Amino acid sequence: MSRLRVVIVGGGFAGLAAARGLDRSPVDVLLIDRTNHHLFQPLLYQVATGGLSPAEIAQPIRAILQGQKNLSVLMADVVGVEEGRLIVSGSPPIPFDRLILATGLVPSWFGNESWPERAPGLKSLDDALELRARILGAFERAEAAESAEERERRLCFVVVGGGPTGVEMAGAVAELARRVLRLEFDRIADQTARVVLVEAGPRLLPMLPEPLGRRAADDLRALGVEVLTETRVEQMDDQGVETTQGRIEAATVVWAAGLTAEAWGERLAAETDRMGRIVVDRDFRIPGRPGCFAIGDVALWRDSKGAALPGVSPAAKQAGTHVAKVIQAELSGGRPPEFRYLDKGTMATIGRSRAVGVVFGRSVTGFLAWLLWLAVHILYLVGFRSKLLVFFQWVWSYLLNRPGVRLITGRLRRG
Amino acid sequence: MSRLRVVIVGGGFAGLAAARGLDRSPVDVLLIDRTNHHLFQPLLYQVATGGLSPAEIAQPIRAILQGQKNLSVLMADVVGVEEGRLIVSGSPPIPFDRLILATGLVPSWFGNESWPERAPGLKSLDDALELRARILGAFERAEAAESAEERERRLCFVVVGGGPTGVEMAGAVAELARRVLRLEFDRIADQTARVVLVEAGPRLLPMLPEPLGRRAADDLRALGVEVLTETRVEQMDDQGVETTQGRIEAATVVWAAGLTAEAWGERLAAETDRMGRIVVDRDFRIPGRPGCFAIGDVALWRDSKGAALPGVSPAAKQAGTHVAKVIQAELSGGRPPEFRYLDKGTMATIGRSRAVGVVFGRSVTGFLAWLLWLAVHILYLVGFRSKLLVFFQWVWSYLLNRPGVRLITGRLRRG
Numbered sequence: 001m002s003r004l005r006v007v008i009v010g011g012g013f014a015g016l017a018a019a020r021g022l023d024r025s026p027v028d029v030l031l032i033d034r035t036n037h038h039l040f041q042p043l044l045y046q047v048a049t050g051g052l053s054p055a056e057i058a059q060p061i062r063a064i065l066q067g068q069k070n071l072s073v074l075m076a077d078v079v080g081v082e083e084g085r086l087i088v089s090g091s092p093p094i095p096f097d098r099l100i101l102a103t104g105l106v107p108s109w110f111g112n113e114s115w116p117e118r119a120p121g122l123k124s125l126d127d128a129l130e131l132r133a134r135i136l137g138a139f140e141r142a143e144a145a146e147s148a149e150e151r152e153r154r155l156c157f158v159v160v161g162g163g164p165t166g167v168e169m170a171g172a173v174a175e176l177a178r179r180v181l182r183l184e185f186d187r188i189a190d191q192t193a194r195v196v197l198v199e200a201g202p203r204l205l206p207m208l209p210e211p212l213g214r215r216a217a218d219d220l221r222a223l224g225v226e227v228l229t230e231t232r233v234e235q236m237d238d239q240g241v242e243t244t245q246g247r248i249e250a251a252t253v254v255w256a257a258g259l260t261a262e263a264w265g266e267r268l269a270a271e272t273d274r275m276g277r278i279v280v281d282r283d284f285r286i287p288g289r290p291g292c293f294a295i296g297d298v299a300l301w302r303d304s305k306g307a308a309l310p311g312v313s314p315a316a317k318q319a320g321t322h323v324a325k326v327i328q329a330e331l332s333g334g335r336p337p338e339f340r341y342l343d344k345g346t347m348a349t350i351g352r353s354r355a356v357g358v359v360f361g362r363s364v365t366g367f368l369a370w371l372l373w374l375a376v377h378i379l380y381l382v383g384f385r386s387k388l389l390v391f392f393q394w395v396w397s398y399l400l401n402r403p404g405v406r407l408i409t410g411r412l413r414r415g
Numbered sequence: 416m417s418r419l420r421v422v423i424v425g426g427g428f429a430g431l432a433a434a435r436g437l438d439r440s441p442v443d444v445l446l447i448d449r450t451n452h453h454l455f456q457p458l459l460y461q462v463a464t465g466g467l468s469p470a471e472i473a474q475p476i477r478a479i480l481q482g483q484k485n486l487s488v489l490m491a492d493v494v495g496v497e498e499g500r501l502i503v504s505g506s507p508p509i510p511f512d513r514l515i516l517a518t519g520l521v522p523s524w525f526g527n528e529s530w531p532e533r534a535p536g537l538k539s540l541d542d543a544l545e546l547r548a549r550i551l552g553a554f555e556r557a558e559a560a561e562s563a564e565e566r567e568r569r570l571c572f573v574v575v576g577g578g579p580t581g582v583e584m585a586g587a588v589a590e591l592a593r594r595v596l597r598l599e600f601d602r603i604a605d606q607t608a609r610v611v612l613v614e615a616g617p618r619l620l621p622m623l624p625e626p627l628g629r630r631a632a633d634d635l636r637a638l639g640v641e642v643l644t645e646t647r648v649e650q651m652d653d654q655g656v657e658t659t660q661g662r663i664e665a666a667t668v669v670w671a672a673g674l675t676a677e678a679w680g681e682r683l684a685a686e687t688d689r690m691g692r693i694v695v696d697r698d699f700r701i702p703g704r705p706g707c708f709a710i711g712d713v714a715l716w717r718d719s720k721g722a723a724l725p726g727v728s729p730a731a732k733q734a735g736t737h738v739a740k741v742i743q744a745e746l747s748g749g750r751p752p753e754f755r756y757l758d759k760g761t762m763a764t765i766g767r768s769r770a771v772g773v774v775f776g777r778s779v780t781g782f783l784a785w786l787l788w789l790a791v792h793i794l795y796l797v798g799f800r801s802k803l804l805v806f807f808q809w810v811w812s813y814l815l816n817r818p819g820v821r822l823i824t825g826r827l828r829r830g
Binding site for chain 1: 822
C-alpha cells in the first residue's frame with residue numbers, strides 16, 4: 001500500500017509546524033511555497049526601515065527542514081485545486097491525499113487598482129525592500145530638492161492602518177528620521193520629518209484592550225507621529241493622499257490597512273469571511289472538502305464562544321501541530337485531542353524603547369514591555385544563526401543610535 | 416573669498432580616499448554617487464552566491480563620512496559635464512572648481528543588446544541580487560523540472576570571463592552546488608551541476624604571473640569546473656550559449672568578460688583607451704581639462720615605464736589620497752610629492768580553501784594564500800560592524816559547510 005501523500009501549501013509558522021508534526025508519521029509530506037524561504041513577518045518592518053537584513057529574518061525552507069526524511073520541498077505558485085490534485089506553475093499537477101492550506105494573508109487595497117503602486121503593503125521581503133528604498137530614497141530626494149514644498153513633501157510619510165504593522169512602521173520611520181536626519185544630512189538636518197498614522201476605526205491596535213490602544217497612540221505622539229483615528233483614505237495620487245480629514249502631501253505612503261486570503265475560498269468552493277479567510281471546523285477541516293485543512297492566518301477558526309483564533313504566530317504554530325495530530329489519529333484509527341488554544345498574548349513595539357501588549361492575560365507597557373518584546377522575538381526567530389545576528393544588530397544599533405542596514409537597492413536606485 | 420568647491424563623483428575606494436584626504440583642507444567637498452552606499456566590490460561575488468548579505472559589504476556613504484565637517488553627500492546620477500558645472504538628475508546644475516572623477520567601471524557586453532538580460536554582469540548590489548535569484552532559482556527549477564534535459568540545462572552555469580570575478584564566481588557556484596544539492600534537494604540530489612568557465616584569451620587571471628593562472632585553472636578543475644580557454648562567446652539565447660568550441664545548454668549565464676568606463680571620455684572630450692578609461696597625467700589630471708582629475712578604475716595612469724596602475728582597491732585609495740595632496744599643494748602654492756604606487760599585490764580566491772595571488776611581489780597559492788585572502792579582505796572592509804559580521808558569516812558557513820544568505824528575492828521570485 002502506498003503511503004498517504006500530505007501536501008502543505010505555505011512555509012510560514014503554521015506550515016512548518018504541520019510539517020514538523022508529521023516528522024515520524026508514515027506519510028510523504030510535500031511542502032510548497034511561492035518563495036524559497038520561511039519569513040519571520042513580525043520583524044519585517046525592521047527590514048523596511050533599515051534595521052535588519054533580509055537574511056536575518058528569513059531562512060531557506062529547505063535548510064530548516066533538511067533533516068526530515070519523509071519531506072520534500074517545492075518552490076512554486078499554486079494556481080488551482082482540482083479533485084485530489086493541485087495545479088502549480090512550472091510543474092505537472094501534484095496529487096494529494098490530504099491538503100493543508102497555510103498560505104497566510106496578502107495585502108488588500110480593496111480593489112483600488114492604482115494604490116498598490118502608490119502605497120506598497122508589507123507582507124514579503126520584496127515588499128520590505130521596496131519600502132526601504134522608498135523611505136531612504138525620500139530623505140535623499142529631500143536633500144536634493146529645489147523647493148521648500150518639495151522638501152516637505154519628500155519628508156512626509158503616511159502610514160495607513162492602525163494595527164500592529166502600522167503602529168510599528170510609524171514608530172520606526174519617526175525614529176529613523178529623527179536619528180539620521182540630524183547626523184547625516186546637511187540641508188535638511190534641521191527639518192522635521194512628518195509621520196502621519198491614519199486609521200479608519202476609532203482607535204489603534206483593536207485586538208488589544210482599549211487602554212493599550214490609547215497608550216500606543218500616546219507613545220507614538222511622543223515620538224512626533226500624528227495619529228489620525230476615524231480617518232479614511234479616499235484617494236491617492238503621486239503627490240499625496242486624500243483623507244476624510246483633508247489632503248496630506250506625502251511622497252511615501254505605506255499600506256497596512258487591509259489583508260486578504262487571496263482566492264483560496266473560490267478555489268476550494270469554501271465558506272469565507274469578508275477577508276477571504278476560510279471557515280474551518282474545530283479540527284481545522286474545511287467543511288465539504290474531505291481531506292482538506294486550513295491553518296494559520298488563511299483560516300477562520302472559532303471556539304465554542306465564537307471567538308476567532310487570532311492571527312499571531314503562536315496560534316499558527318499550535319494549529320499546525322494540531323492538524324498533524326489529526327492526520328496521525330486518522331492513520332491509527334484513534335481520536336485526536338481537542339484543540340485548545342494557549343493564548344500567550346500579543347504585542348506591538350513603538351520605537352526603540354517602548355511596547356504595549358497582553359502577555360498571558362496581563363497588560364504590559366513601556367520599557368519593560370519593550371524588553372519583553374525583544375526577548376520574545378529573538379526566541380521565536382527560526383535558527384540559532386538568526387537569533388545571534390538579530391541580537392547583534394539590535395545591541396549595535398541601540399548603542400550607536402542608528403539602524404545598520406540602510407541600503408537603497410532595486411528599481412528605485414535606477415529610477 | 417569663497418572656498419574652493421571640490422566635487423567628487425563616485426563613492427568607491429578612490430572617491431572616499433580623496434574625500435578623506437581633503438578633511439582638513441579649506442575647501443567645500445561634495446561627494447556625488449548614484450547609489451547611497453559605498454560597496455566593497457571584491458566580495459560582491461559572495462553576495463551573488465548567497466554567502467553574504469548586501470549590508471555586510473556596503474555602508475551608507477553618509478554614515479561613513481558623517482564626521483567630516485567640510486563635506487556634503489548627494490545621491491544623484493551625473494548625466495553631463497559643462498564648463499565648471501555638472502548636470503545631474505533631480506537637482507539643479509552643480510558648480511565646481513575642481514572635479515575628481517572616481518566613477519569606476521560598469522559591465523560591457525560589447526554592444527550586444529540582448530546579452531545584459533541573458534547574462535548579467537556583477538558590479539552593483541542589484542547585479543548581485545539578480546544573479547543570486549537566478550542561481551538559487553536554477554536549483555529550484557531543476558528540482559521541479561519535468562525532463563532530464565530540462566534538469567541538466569537548469570543545473571548548467573556558464574561564467575564568461577577568466578579574470579578574478581569570473582574565477583571567483585565559477586569556484587563559488589561550483590561549491591554552492593556541491594554543498595547544497597546533496598543536503599537539501601531530493602530529485603536532483605545525486606545530480607552534478609555543470610559549471611563552465613569560458614575565457615577568450617589563452618589563460619586565466621592575465622594580471623598574475625602565468626604559473627598562477629595555471630594553478631587557478633587546476634584548482635577550479637579540482638572543484639569540478641570546466642575551464643575553456645581560447646573560447647569566445649558568439650551568441651546567446653534563452654536556452655544557452657554558442658561558443659567557438661560549440662554550444663552549451665545553460666539556464667544561467669554570468670558575464671564577467673568586459674568592463675567599460677561608460678561615456679566619461681566623451682562627456683569630458685578626453686583621451687581614452689578602448690575600455691573608455693580616461694588617460695591621466697602623473698598627478699591624475701585630465702589633459703586639456705584644467706581642474707579635472709580622474710582616479711580609480713575610470714582612469715588610465717601609466718608610470719615612466721609605461722606600466723598601467725592596476726584596477727585594485729589599494730591603487731584606487733592611493734590615487735585618491737594623492738589627488739587630495741595635489742589640491743592642497745595648489746592651495747598652499749607648494750608642489751605635491753611625486754605619486755609612487757605601493758604595490759601590495761593582488762589575489763583571487765578559488766572556492767572556500769584555496770587562493771592564488773602576488774603579495775608584495777611574492778606568489779602565494781593554496782590554503783595559506785586563502786587565509787591571507789580572508790585576512791586582507793576583512794582588513795579592507797569599511798567599518799568595524801562589517802568586519803565583525805563578515806567574519807562571523809565566514810566562520811559560521813565554514814563550520815556548517817553552507818552559505819547562510821540563500822534568499823530568492825526580486826523579479827524572479829514573482830516571475
